[in-house]
Amino acid sequence: MAVNPPELMPALPVPGFRAGTASCGVKSPDMKGKRQDVALIVSDVPCHAAGVFTQNRFRAACVKLGEQTISKSATEMRAIIANAGNANAGVGDMEQQWSEELIAAAADAAGVDAARVLSASTGVIGTPFPIKRIQDGMHEAADSLQPDNWETAANAIRTTDTFAKWASRKVGDHTITGICKGSGMIHPNMATMLAFVATDAPLTAEQLQPMLKRVADRSFNCISVDGDTSTNDTLYLLSSGIGLGHAPMADTAAYEDALAELCIELAQLIVRDGEGVSKFVTIHVTGAASENDARTVGRAIAVSPLVKTAFAGSDANWGRILSAIGNSGVDIDTGKITLKADAVTMLKDGNLRPDYKDEEGMAVFAKDEFTLHVDLGLGDSAATVWTGDLTHEYIVINAEYRT
Amino acid sequence: MAVNPPELMPALPVPGFRAGTASCGVKSPDMKGKRQDVALIVSDVPCHAAGVFTQNRFRAACVKLGEQTISKSATEMRAIIANAGNANAGVGDMEQQWSEELIAAAADAAGVDAARVLSASTGVIGTPFPIKRIQDGMHEAADSLQPDNWETAANAIRTTDTFAKWASRKVGDHTITGICKGSGMIHPNMATMLAFVATDAPLTAEQLQPMLKRVADRSFNCISVDGDTSTNDTLYLLSSGIGLGHAPMADTAAYEDALAELCIELAQLIVRDGEGVSKFVTIHVTGAASENDARTVGRAIAVSPLVKTAFAGSDANWGRILSAIGNSGVDIDTGKITLKADAVTMLKDGNLRPDYKDEEGMAVFAKDEFTLHVDLGLGDSAATVWTGDLTHEYIVINAEYRT
Numbered sequence: 001m002a003v004n005p006p007e008l009m010p011a012l013p014v015p016g017f018r019a020g021t022a023s024c025g026v027k028s029p030d031m032k033g034k035r036q037d038v039a040l041i042v043s044d045v046p047c048h049a050a051g052v053f054t055q056n057r058f059r060a061a062c063v064k065l066g067e068q069t070i071s072k073s074a075t076e077m078r079a080i081i082a083n084a085g086n087a088n089a090g091v092g093d094m095e096q097q098w099s100e101e102l103i104a105a106a107a108d109a110a111g112v113d114a115a116r117v118l119s120a121s122t123g124v125i126g127t128p129f130p131i132k133r134i135q136d137g138m139h140e141a142a143d144s145l146q147p148d149n150w151e152t153a154a155n156a157i158r159t160t161d162t163f164a165k166w167a168s169r170k171v172g173d174h175t176i177t178g179i180c181k182g183s184g185m186i187h188p189n190m191a192t193m194l195a196f197v198a199t200d201a202p203l204t205a206e207q208l209q210p211m212l213k214r215v216a217d218r219s220f221n222c223i224s225v226d227g228d229t230s231t232n233d234t235l236y237l238l239s240s241g242i243g244l245g246h247a248p249m250a251d252t253a254a255y256e257d258a259l260a261e262l263c264i265e266l267a268q269l270i271v272r273d274g275e276g277v278s279k280f281v282t283i284h285v286t287g288a289a290s291e292n293d294a295r296t297v298g299r300a301i302a303v304s305p306l307v308k309t310a311f312a313g314s315d316a317n318w319g320r321i322l323s324a325i326g327n328s329g330v331d332i333d334t335g336k337i338t339l340k341a342d343a344v345t346m347l348k349d350g351n352l353r354p355d356y357k358d359e360e361g362m363a364v365f366a367k368d369e370f371t372l373h374v375d376l377g378l379g380d381s382a383a384t385v386w387t388g389d390l391t392h393e394y395i396v397i398n399a400e401y402r403t
Numbered sequence: 404m405a406v407n408p409p410e411l412m413p414a415l416p417v418p419g420f421r422a423g424t425a426s427c428g429v430k431s432p433d434m435k436g437k438r439q440d441v442a443l444i445v446s447d448v449p450c451h452a453a454g455v456f457t458q459n460r461f462r463a464a465c466v467k468l469g470e471q472t473i474s475k476s477a478t479e480m481r482a483i484i485a486n487a488g489n490a491n492a493g494v495g496d497m498e499q500q501w502s503e504e505l506i507a508a509a510a511d512a513a514g515v516d517a518a519r520v521l522s523a524s525t526g527v528i529g530t531p532f533p534i535k536r537i538q539d540g541m542h543e544a545a546d547s548l549q550p551d552n553w554e555t556a557a558n559a560i561r562t563t564d565t566f567a568k569w570a571s572r573k574v575g576d577h578t579i580t581g582i583c584k585g586s587g588m589i590h591p592n593m594a595t596m597l598a599f600v601a602t603d604a605p606l607t608a609e610q611l612q613p614m615l616k617r618v619a620d621r622s623f624n625c626i627s628v629d630g631d632t633s634t635n636d637t638l639y640l641l642s643s644g645i646g647l648g649h650a651p652m653a654d655t656a657a658y659e660d661a662l663a664e665l666c667i668e669l670a671q672l673i674v675r676d677g678e679g680v681s682k683f684v685t686i687h688v689t690g691a692a693s694e695n696d697a698r699t700v701g702r703a704i705a706v707s708p709l710v711k712t713a714f715a716g717s718d719a720n721w722g723r724i725l726s727a728i729g730n731s732g733v734d735i736d737t738g739k740i741t742l743k744a745d746a747v748t749m750l751k752d753g754n755l756r757p758d759y760k761d762e763e764g765m766a767v768f769a770k771d772e773f774t775l776h777v778d779l780g781l782g783d784s785a786a787t788v789w790t791g792d793l794t795h796e797y798i799v800i801n802a803e804y805r806t
């Protein structure tokens with residue numbers, strides 16, 4: 001029951017990259033042949049790479065290995081191997097070995113050095129990783145490598161996602177294409193569940209890493225479905241441009257804006273497809289002392305179960321929004337807060353608008369998409385956060401996820 | 404649908420104190436005469452007092468005034484006036500005036516100095532406070548003041564609570580009786596929604612305040628229903644012993660233990676009556692580097708929507724518990740964590756028990772009460788936290804709270 005999922009424009013091929021998929025029955029052997037669940041992305045040339053990762057202290061082995069690989073080989077990356085159906089997380093001592101075996105199998109099938117391969121796994125936590133089934137299917141993934149295979153790859157990394165997620169942008173002569181997945185356990189703190197972005201823009205690893213961190217903070221770190229940060233959240237950005245012989249880009253500002261736009265688009269798709277989400281709510285916080293404060297306030301509203309159930313019930317219970325702001329930990333002046341829902345002003349400088357009628361707020365909250373405007377009245381910084389409501393359906397999905 | 408609410412023992416009268424109630428139609432005029440919604444607690448002698456309050460930055464006026472009153476008159480307190488149905492919070496400039504008028508009306512009816520009266524309000528946030536209706540009913544509350552009226556008072560402060568909550572203890576010759584309310588927006592950070600404890604033990608304000616803080620940290624601060632901290636959380640402790648002529652108690656250790664027991668009992672009643680809660684789960688965290696770390700880990704598990712929906716679904720999805728631990732922000736060593744549900748060991752030193760069968764965990768999670776044991780393997784500190792599950796019913800209650 002995704003909220004107004006847009007019709008996606010075709011994913012554009014990115015010079016230097018090919019993607020392939022396989023059906024390995026990762027979650028259960030009887031799914032083999034029924035859905036694609038392994039995605040392999042290969043760069044035909046050594047590419048520059050950057051990654052941002054979950055801040056959950058229980059980081060899966062693939063996250064730890066990925067961080068090491070980025071730090072060692074950020075200028076000569078060759079592939080990403082990803083699977084859905086099993087997160088290879090919380091399974092103890094075997095976890096790292098299984099991740100290494102996954103990487104070795106992908107490197108072998110793609111004909112590249114394993115030290116230049118990143119991996120990402122998503123799905124159930126705490127279940128032994130079916131490495132054998134994935135190894136058996138790896139050549140299927142390698143055999144299907146094609147430049148125009150991004151949409152298939154986006155499909156293969158889905159878990160509870162109801163639709164595959166991708167986006168593309170042209171920046172000058174160059175292309176950016178990204179795919180992602182994510183639907184529950186969404187409260188990224190560095191990145192979302194999984195997102196892979198490829199570009200042929202000639203950007204160096206030194207340019208990519210800080211840019212990706214800034215972009216993640218404006219996109220994937222600004223969405224929340226349920227306030228739970230996963231053990232496996234990973235965002236990778238690969239750039240083939242240098243490997244393809246282009247000179248490094250000098251002015252990256254326009255490129256960074258386009259990358260941020262693309263990542264925001266992907267992040268919003270995740271919220272629209274959030275587990276059980278029936279409303280898509282934008283929370284725009286202004287007048288903050290810092291951008292971090294603005295984002296913290298936005299996120300506090302975005303995760304409050306009481307706010308989210310009020311969204312679900314189309315109840316303009318703005319007192320809960322104030323309470324969530326108060327719980328954010330950010331220093332506020334309650335007498336300076338202005339609150340609007342779309343064009344309807346509820347609170348001005350901490351006071352309820354004298355002629356405010358509940359029906360006005362209710363009419364906004366009844367919509368399946370609306371924007372809350374919170375002005376803290378303290379400074380010039382702003383941030384935007386996107387979230388959904390908390391519905392019956394979320395409970396159903398998550399009470400029965402493994403069954 | 405409370406979880407195994409125990410049959411409560413009668414609330415014992417406390418020498419020096421009387422309680423009365425009134426039906427004022429606070430939430431709506433047509434409820435007048437239908438349910439009690441105002442409670443007045445009066446001390447016949449000046450009593451010593453302590454309070455702990457919400458850490459939400461959006462603190463209601465009654466909280467701010469209460470803190471001031473405690474700081475000025477902690478040795479000569481005379482009354483608490485409380486109401487359900489309207490929190491008098493988030494309503495802007497009028498809030499403080501309404502709280503002062505509430506206190507003035509109670510002081511007048513009880514024949515005491517308004518500077519020695521505490522107030523507490525609970526209910527809907529952001530709706531103008533019906534001060535006139537409460538003023539009109541105040542003499543009804545004063546006229547009904549009786550030493551044995553605690554249970555009626557507990558009933559009068561209910562909002563979505565399905566049963567009234569009280570507890571009593573005898574400590575030597577002295578009595579402690581407490582009442583509380585709370586059911587949603589429960590993630591106290593200092594105290595719970597509302598709890599008032601009276602005792603005739605001769606304790607000075609200097610003894611009471613630090614003791615109450617320690618006790619709150621072991622009781623009300625260790626429960627969570629939905630992770631939302633209210634704007635109005637308040638816990639008051641009043642002691643009439645000094646005013647009744649007793650010499651101050653020298654050794655307070657046994658008394659503090661009894662007070663903690665009583666507050667834990669009250670706090671657990673709140674969880675059992677949590678909105679939509681169908682399971683009562685105890686989370687016992689050991690092996691932590693500090694008690695604060697242990698409590699932080701316990702609370703992180705207790706608030707995770709994914710853990711709580713797994714409880715609701717009787718799904719022993721322990722991977723989500725690990726993920727919640729990883730999200731707590733506490734430094735952990737994933738290779739040292741041991742996890743048990745009741746007597747069933749799942750993880751030992753970070754590894755899944757080789758012969759663990761999902762059915763074993765499922766059998767525990769299917770119960771309506773069970774205990775998770777988390778050992779961090781890092782130190783000697785421990786804490787216990789109590790929580791419930793996240794069910795359809797929670798959504799129903801909170802999506803439709805105001806309607």
